[in-house]
Amino acid sequence: MTMTAAPSTDATASSDFENHPLQSVFAPKSVAVIGVTPTPDTVPYDIFHNILTSGYRGTVYPIAPGKRNICAVKAYRYVLDIEDDVDQAVIVFPANVVERALEQCGQKGIKSAIVISAGFREVGAKGLVREKRLVDICREYGISMIGPNCLGVINTDPKVQLNASFARKMPDEGRIAFLSQSGALCTAVLDYAREKGIGFSKFVSFGNKAGVTEIELFDYLHNDPQTDVILLYLEELRDGRGLIEAARRVTRGDNAKPILAIKSGRTPQGADAASSHTGSLAGEDPVCDAVFREAGIIRVASIEQLFNSAILYAYQPMPSGDRLAIVTNAGGPGVMATDAAVRVGLSIPRFNEDTTAKLKAALPATANVKNPVDVIGDARADRYGAAVQAVLDDPNVDQALVILTPQSMTDIDSIAKGVCQLHETASKPIACSFMGAADVGSGIHLLQKSHIPHYILPEWACEAMADVQRIRHWREQPIGDIEALDVDRATVESILSSADEGYLSEDRSLSIMGAYGLPVPAHRLCTTADQAVAAADQFGYPVVLRVISPQIVHKSEVHGVALDLASADAVRAAFDEMWRRVSELMPEAEITGLLVRPMIPDGYEVILGAKRDPSFGPTVMFGLGGIYVELFKDVTFGLAPLDRHTAARMVQQVKACRLLEGARGRVCSDIEGIQDCLVRVGQLINDFDRILELDVNPLIAGPMNKGNMVADVRIRLAGV
């Protein structure tokens, strides 16, 4: 017996989507399962059985050498023995023969392969060699490969109904796509989602992602009419830059879809070798956090939060603002929800007079008709219905949260049904928190059946609403073009051409900064006290002396900095003293000279940094600078090159921005100038691959009318 029924095509779907290369992964007309065995409760058998019993609308062929049939379906020895065309292969053979199977798939003209088998990159060098051979075969024959080492692929589209996985059950149809690098997590998520009544459009475990990666999957799901939200569980970033670019295409513009992601296990590659501030601050998760934010990816910390936010977005309208009305039958949870809402950035608006009048008419005198509305513990469905309807009708309200605690007279199911009825006509999002477990269970079930997001805790509802606000803000915020800056590239090329690997001297670093238009102080490298005095006379007093030596990174530790030298005599004395003391403390250091430059007027110390991130490439950092930078870690990151809007957001994102804006009556700093410096630093690291890291620490942020100044800069270079 051969199971045959070709999937119907969706006449309304765009032909572009129908022709997408990954259609053969998600909507194959026929599937060969290669390496099936007749033993139930084994992966090879269960996958074939799942496809056969999930309602798959296409044709499925078991490839089982030596077997006449599997589950009463005629079996083939090789995929090449099948007379008809085959769209997809699901390979379940042991790792050592997957290569042969895949080769035959190529010869057969199969366009997609899901390699379930483990024993590749994840087991070490030998496995990596095996995996590379699979990649070569896919490239030769144009096969889109999911895996290896994965759970498989599920498509709940009723026109396809494919469960090419060894998950225990086919999930319900839904609007959420779930992509995961971890196969084991997938099975847990499927079980969790089933309990919560959450369905999926597509479910993909992509394992070692040797072929198809999350980037191609983003593109497919962006165009998938069945998908509204994309959820991602990611352990390893291989092409961070590509991921970000793909995410930006998905999360903005026409047909924008949110991406919510858990990113775990990011190793601080390279951070151990980095000795700059930027290096030590950038080596960990904050870069990923900031970069995801700038790509519109909502990064969450747990599976719970992932689905809390996804169901709100997927099944409720997008709110037009952050104003939340709360309706509760218990004061305490109402206050807790209010606190949580404010903490995550939602606002609790006052109701207008009309709403207040409606609430007064519908509720007892003891009720609180202000936000949060307390309908009082004995409230039944009628009171809840009137209150929720009134707040949803208020033009000052963008969304509502309904809180219920089960009291003896609370008609939980009726209240749930009432909310469901309101939801049918509401144009604003509604979320519920029926607090408890056993007593509220049937009410929660009614809500979930109507796709009304339910949260055990009102705080979770607020967090989900805040995530939806982030999605809204991301779509609305401007992203500019990368400008062609007026920079002196030739000077930088000239300096780098004569520089060795390692740290560049301060005088040359300052020259590079100047060439890229950053405000650098006048400076001169002097080898005699007379030269230093002449420079100071020219620049004007007071001046600073700083030792320059390729062997000295931390100048203060060897008394290599002298500040506030107000006269020629002071300069002369300091020059001789510094040269002598540094020579004594570090006799092995070769002193190139002492740098003379004017004292920079006081201002806030900020840090501008740049670093080549192993995942994301050139990145820019901004934050509170000076000696406390690593203590407070008040920094943020962006991808280089930066546009001016992104640079402005970076400055806004750090707490120190409040200081720069003139907190407590202080003069406002030159914030626009700082943004310009960030754009220029981003351009610099993007233009020159040899620059591994740079720190401008501090940049002295002066008052708006006086501008900023680079006080210190360090640049670390790669070898030629």
Added chain:
Amino acid sequence: MDKAEVEQRVKKVVCQVLNVSDDMITPESHFVFDLGAESTQSVELVAAFEGEFKIEMDDEAALAVDTVGAAVDFIAGYVK
């Protein structure tokens, strides 16, 4: 015992353990890819060869043998 006899008896064991017909088997036949051996059957094959030839093989090395021809050579090394 000459190699031809070893080959004939190896084929007989393979047919019995994997439940495949004699005409499916060539020296190049891969136990898994061509003959559909499941992981537990690999262990059964080793045990059956030891019984057939009254030998005791190194388990790890025996399980690494993946084709019929290689099995013949491997067992021939024990029975010569």
